[in-house]
Every structure is written in structure tokens, then in C-alpha cells.
Amino acid sequence: MKNRIRVLRAERRWTQAELAERLNVSRQTINALEAEKYDPSLPLAFSIARLFGRPLEEIFLYAGDENSARET
Amino acid sequence: MSTLPRISPERAKRHYQTQLMAGMGIYVVAILTCAHYLKSTSPGPLKVTLAVLPTLPVIWIMWSLVVYLKRADELERRVHTEALSIAAGAVALFTLVYGFLEEFAAFPHVAAWWYFVAIDMVWGASCCVLWRRYK
Numbered sequence: 504m505k506n507r508i509r510v511l512r513a514e515r516r517w518t519q520a521e522l523a524e525r526l527n528v529s530r531q532t533i534n535a536l537e538a539e540k541y542d543p544s545l546p547l548a549f550s551i552a553r554l555f556g557r558p559l560e561e562i563f564l565y566a567g568d569e570n571s572a573r574e575t
Numbered sequence: 576m577s578t579l580p581r582i583s584p585e586r587a588k589r590h591y592q593t594q595l596m597a598g599m600g601i602y603v604v605a606i607l608t609c610a611h612y613l614k615s616t617s618p619g620p621l622k623v624t625l626a627v628l629p630t631l632p633v634i635w636i637m638w639s640l641v642v643y644l645k646r647a648d649e650l651e652r653r654v655h656t657e658a659l660s661i662a663a664g665a666v667a668l669f670t671l672v673y674g675f676l677e678e679f680a681a682f683p684h685v686a687a688w689w690y691f692v693a694i695d696m697v698w699g700a701s702c703c704v705l706w707r708r709y710k
Contacts, residue, residue, distance in 0.1 A: 528648040529584045535650055535709035544649050 505564040509537040511555045526550055587646035591639055598636035605629040650709065658701035662694045669693065 512522050512533075519533045526533075528547065535541035543551065552559045582590070606629040616622045644652055670690055676682040 524583065527581075527583060529588075529651060531706075531709070532584075532648050532650040538710070540709045541650055547649060 504542045504566060505539055506536065507562050507564075508533070508551065511557070511562065512537075525554055582646060584646065584648040584651065587643055588651075590646075591643035594639040595636055598632045598639065601632040602629055602636075605632060654702060654705045654709070658698050658705055661701040662697035665697050666690055666693045 508522075512519070517525075519537070520530050523530045523533045526547065532541070536543060548559060548563060552562055555562060609625045609628050613622065613625050616625060644655055647655070673682065673685065677684060
């Protein structure tokens with residue numbers, strides 16, 4: 504799953520450690536999320552969306568959505 | 576367990592590492608002390624007590640691990656759960672195969688506590704491999 508966490512974090516000038524602290528997760532988790540190597544649980548995804556004040560679908564993009572958009 | 580005070584994953588990790596180091600220290604002292612007295616103790620309840628006494632700090636370490644996994648963040652918990660599953664599966668399979676070899680092919684006997692060490696080693700190695708997936 505693709506996401507815009509790195510961009511949204513950079514807009515706020517937060518470090519990975521600061522974002523991790525705000526979300527109560529480890530810095531490794533933020534790194535794995537930004538590298539798109541780990542998909543968060545639903546509660547964490549909602550916490551991220553709430554923290555950035557954006558709807559989930561603006562932050563996370565399921566690869567299947569891209570494929571279906573290309574087909575239409 | 577549900578009433579655990581909420582602390583940050585980083586702090587939970589440090590807390591666990593401290594308890595692990597303290598537990599290992601107590602374990603080493605306990606095993607050396609018990610091994611010393613076991614030699615001169617005649618068979619009976621005292622010998623049995625001395626033989627199992629060093630497992631107490633190990634039980635404490637295992638409890639600390641459970642608490643840590645409850646407090647860890649979701650990625651850490653996932654890596655450890657996966658690594659522990661791999662370790663349990665691999666060692667269970669090895670135990671079965673080696674048990675048959677011991678029983679029917681006259682392979683040398685291996686003390687049961689080695690399986691605990693094997694689980695720890697496979698768990699650690701699996702953690703290293705699994706973390707690389709997320710870096």
C-alpha cells in the first residue's frame with residue numbers, strides 16, 4: 504500500500520522520532536511505514552489520519568485503486 | 576495485564592532490556608551457586624529444589640517479555656510473534672526428528688534444556704532476518 508506519510512511529515516517539519524512519539528509507536532515503525540514496507544493496522548491508520556487532519560484515503564492509497572483507475 | 580500503565584514503546588523496550596540483563600545476571604549467579612551445592616547434596620527434595628531454582632529468574636524474564644510484547648508497538652509485536660512462531664515450529668520439528676533418531680538410530684542423547692536454548696537462538700536469528708524486511 505502506498506502512503507503520503509513522508510510528505511505530510513515533511514510539511515510539518517517533524518522528524519521521524521517526533522512523529523513516532525505523537526503516534527506512540529517506535530521510530531522503526533515510522534521508517535517502515537514511510538518506506539512502504541509495512542501496512543499499519545486500522546487503529547494506527549486512523550490515528551495517523553486524525554493526527555494529519557486528513558481522511559484515510561488521502562493518506563493511504565491501495566495499489567488496487569491505482570490499477571482500477573488505470574483500467575477505467 | 577489489561578491494567579498495564581501506558582508507556583512509550585521505546586521506554587517499554589528499555590525497561591525490558593534492563594529486566595533481561597538483571598534476570599540474566601541473577602540466573603548466572605543462581606546456576607553457579609546451585610551447581611556448587613548440588614555436587615555435595617544427596618538425592619532428595621533439597622537436590623530437586625536446587626536443580627530447579629535457577630529457572631526462577633528465567634520465569635521472571637519470560638514474564639517481562641510478555642509485558643514488553645503487550646506494551647511494544649504493533650510492528651515490534653508482529654516481528655517478535657512471527658520470530659517466536661518460526662522458532663517454536665523449527666525446534667518442534669527438530670525435536671520430533673531427533674527424538675526418532677535417538678530412539679531408533681542410537682543417536683547420542685541431548686538434554687531437554689538444550690531445546691530452550693535452541694528456541695532462543697532461532698528466535699533471535701529470525702528477528703534479525705525479519706527486521707531486514709522492514710528496513
